Amino acid sequence: MKAAGTGHSFTAAAATDGLLLRPERLAGLRAIDRAAGTVTVGAGTTLRQLNETLSAHGLSLANMGDIMEQTASGAVSTGTHGTGRASASLSAQVRGLELVTADGSVLSCSADENPEVFAAARLGLGALGVLTALTFAVEPEFLLRAREEPMPLDRVTAEFDQLVAENEHFEFYWFPHTTSCVTKRNNRSAGPAAPPGRIGAFVEDELLSNGLFGALCAVGRAVPAAIPGIARIAGRALSARTYTDVPYKVFTSPRRVRFLEMEYALPREAAVPALRELWAAIERSRLRVAFPVEVRTAPADDIPLSTAYGRDTAYIAVHMYRSVPYQAYFRAAEQIMTSHGGRPHWGKLHSRDAGHLAAAYPKFEEFTALRDRLDPQRVFGNDYLRRVLGA
Numbered sequence: 001m002k003a004a005g006t007g008h009s010f011t012a013a014a015a016t017d018g019l020l021l022r023p024e025r026l027a028g029l030r031a032i033d034r035a036a037g038t039v040t041v042g043a044g045t046t047l048r049q050l051n052e053t054l055s056a057h058g059l060s061l062a063n064m065g066d067i068m069e070q071t072a073s074g075a076v077s078t079g080t081h082g083t084g085r086a087s088a089s090l091s092a093q094v095r096g097l098e099l100v101t102a103d104g105s106v107l108s109c110s111a112d113e114n115p116e117v118f119a120a121a122r123l124g125l126g127a128l129g130v131l132t133a134l135t136f137a138v139e140p141e142f143l144l145r146a147r148e149e150p151m152p153l154d155r156v157t158a159e160f161d162q163l164v165a166e167n168e169h170f171e172f173y174w175f176p177h178t179t180s181c182v183t184k185r186n187n188r189s190a191g192p193a194a195p196p197g198r199i200g201a202f203v204e205d206e207l208l209s210n211g212l213f214g215a216l217c218a219v220g221r222a223v224p225a226a227i228p229g230i231a232r233i234a235g236r237a238l239s240a241r242t243y244t245d246v247p248y249k250v251f252t253s254p255r256r257v258r259f260l261e262m263e264y265a266l267p268r269e270a271a272v273p274a275l276r277e278l279w280a281a282i283e284r285s286r287l288r289v290a291f292p293v294e295v296r297t298a299p300a301d302d303i304p305l306s307t308a309y310g311r312d313t314a315y316i317a318v319h320m321y322r323s324v325p326y327q328a329y330f331r332a333a334e335q336i337m338t339s340h341g342g343r344p345h346w347g348k349l350h351s352r353d354a355g356h357l358a359a360a361y362p363k364f365e366e367f368t369a370l371r372d373r374l375d376p377q378r379v380f381g382n383d384y385l386r387r388v389l390g391a
């Protein structure tokens, strides 16, 4: 059997030909502990529900990814992350969890209770049991000032370390076939709140980022030779803007253009060299890539299967518009990323197997030993887990 979230993984992590457990009725607020700075929710709560509930109580997560459609359990189980200098993935923000294991036991887990299970199940790939509740670290709601700004690739790569060091949340998108990037810097602000105006938000988020971009991608799919020109338009279309809002509204934005994605976590210092190699690989190939490459960061953490385990990390994500052949591009990118010691996002496309991953994760065997103990019969097994964890 498999517990599923909302099916936002690009991998078949939640797929099963057995019993599929859906999350909808595992949702909702269970407890708020203001003294401890934690909130407990049903594991099937969506990140949208979680964030809106937190905001209604004047609370917030420290960091998150760029959409909020996923469930808390699904996001945590694959190590979903945003970008951060000091604040890490959603898994790293988990302070407690409740897990139903293969023999039907209900384990309460935290740093003090069942600490070994807690350590691993913060990013458990659904392999250790069914998460029924998650407790997250939260803090009083704050404001983030977002600065979005086009910047040439040369400048972003030359100043990458400085941009990461000077900002709480730095990320950028590079448009292949061009030297254009869009950077995003989010930093805490004393306020006042100044959300994007309704018209401005509609033009930037809907018309340009979704409507126009989707239309351009569709043209590119029909006429691949047009893609470099499209990338130049897309790279130039977004203008600089600044706004201040509550964190989840700054971190997330609507993503209506369908795509496929692969993302690798690299040692931070490998990000710029790997990006240059990707640039060269695209230039000398016949690849036509309309979708930008996204670069984010995370601090090192201590979660056995976290892509940021034990090292300051930079993430490089490649995307391809739906129904466009992506294999050659992703293969080329994957070769570069693995040559720099990259670890693939568990929820995004990749071709790695247990043999490779065991070498990439110092605590891989600890995780699989725990899995052997908690699920010896592989009640929660599926094809994906057989590939990435071994039998």
Ligand SMILES: Cc1cc2nc3c(=O)[nH]c(=O)nc-3n(C[C@H](O)[C@H](O)[C@H](O)COP(=O)(O)OP(=O)(O)OC[C@H]3O[C@@H](n4cnc5c(N)ncnc54)[C@H](O)[C@@H]3O)c2cc1C
Pocket: 002, 003, 004, 005, 006, 007, 008, 009, 010, 013, 014, 023, 043, 044, 064, 065, 066, 067, 069, 070, 071, 072, 073, 074, 075, 076, 077, 078, 079, 080, 081, 082, 125, 126, 127, 129, 130, 131, 132, 255, 345, 347, 348
């Ligand atoms: C448009 C888009 C944007 C994205 N943005 C980001 C981003 O910014 N950052 C990032 O890191 N990722 C991102 N992702 C990837 C996404 O966050 C992950 O793939 C996430 O796992 C999806 O969550 P889900 O609820 O859909 O889980 P599913 O994909 O349904 O399941 C994922 C895994 O969680 C397990 N699982 C689910 N519920 C439980 C449970 N109760 N107990 C035990 N195991 C469980 C499943 O078995 C499976 O192994 C994005 C994906 C899309 C499609």
